[in-house]
Amino acid sequence: MPVNTETFDTVPPAARPASRRLAGLERAMLITDAVVPFNVVVALRLDGDLAPSALRSALDALQRRHPLLRASVRNGGSKPVFQFEAAGLIPLDEGERQTSESWIAAAEEELGRRFDFEAGPLMRCRYLRGESCGDIVITFQHMIVDATSAVRLIGDLLSLCAGREPAGGGDLSEEGRLPASALFPKQYSGVRFARAVAAFMGSQVADEAWFRRHSRGVRKPVVAERGTCRILPVRFPAALTTALIKSSRRERVTLNAILSAAMMAAVQRSLYPSARAPLRHIVFADLRPRVARTVPEDMLGCFLTMVRLSVMVERDGDFWALARSIQESTGRAERSGERYLAYSLSPGVMKMILGQKSLRWGATAFSYSGPANLPVEYGSFELKGLHAFPSNMTTGPEYSALARLFRGELCCDVLYLDCDMDAAGAREIASGMQAVLEGATC
């Protein structure tokens, strides 16, 4: 359904409001953040030397360009609002890069560190500097970035650090002024929206009934009182990456569905050791190409949504059948407009999940965001690694990952909670995922 026919209008400066109410998914993120910080942490691994002063100047230049990096959130009860031009400088903490894995501890700490919404800004940065190398750990509150805008922002930051002009350079004065939901197709507003909601709720109830019927006797995800986010960066070798791309084209299954299927198969083997188990799965959809006006890629904001699927996973079952089943379920959800409804209804859904802990949302969540085509060379330094992790909570998925294609390899950033498993358990699932993929492509 093509919906995007206009360019993003420029509102005259005088008409720009100083604040706006948070939209559906943004409010859901605020509700979640009251329980557990809901951040996105990006780690940039650098070879070479980057002066801290160059990084400071680059952050300042980015903040001058992006209204959402100067915004804070006033949480006025049921009507929280973004307040523009209300935040101070982006904090930059400098530290020593003691080992090549120092960034992992820093990233895990950042996942659990809440932002001061009222003070802003909703971005902060840590620079772990070593000898001829360094790691930059950038933390965002999720409501101001999605995968598309985060990659562009990172590219701009690195260009500025190298003294180059960022690639974009368009007018971003409208950034943050309109939420995704204000640009949804007409059938997702008014009376027609109510009808779509009724259909959506019906499909969700049916899905839940299917899940409960088939999960009798199968292990239920445990809900702990608290857990800490842990991360596990995984890289699939270039040969496997190439084989996966070829298989994707031969079998006509997207890489997102292939990688999701591999994760679900590995999770089933490790955590649900019955012959077959229904698993819930969360997939993420980019709303940017699906709204009524073009949203530039360098415009910050959270233009994504989450759709939940239930899929039967059989131990040693046909991998390609599972991948196709995920692809078809995702396609059905997309065609029925679930991405719009899930965005708008997410505050209520999130309250329900937090209230009824037995509804642990998904056993797995996965998102392949495609190729991250960032330059590698930046004069005095080189970008050798790019990682991203969103926070999770004890009522969220047991195992999740974000993946991208970077420098010819599939990079899969796994996130788990220490109340669900230890590092060895997480590694076992990641190894299982690789084994499943190798088996499917040989």
Next chain:
Amino acid sequence: MLIDLEDVCRTVGLVLGRRVVHANDRLMEDLGAESIDLLNIVVALEQKHGVSIDEAATGDVSTVRDLHQLVSRSPRAAIVPADPARTA
């Protein structure tokens, strides 16, 4: 390799079930392509023109014209012998 832009428009139209496709149409925004459609378009173009399209480069494709440029600069695919045991 010389590949006709009109030919790429036709292939995109066939995969997406659209009669009219213009070079400047954006695949997702204007033509409503989903990720599986993009995959099917890439496969159709690879098969039709005997090229191998770089997955990393697909991230920069927005319009049909971008796609045409990508296909035009893609290398010819290696032809896999039907029976490797009989290669010369």
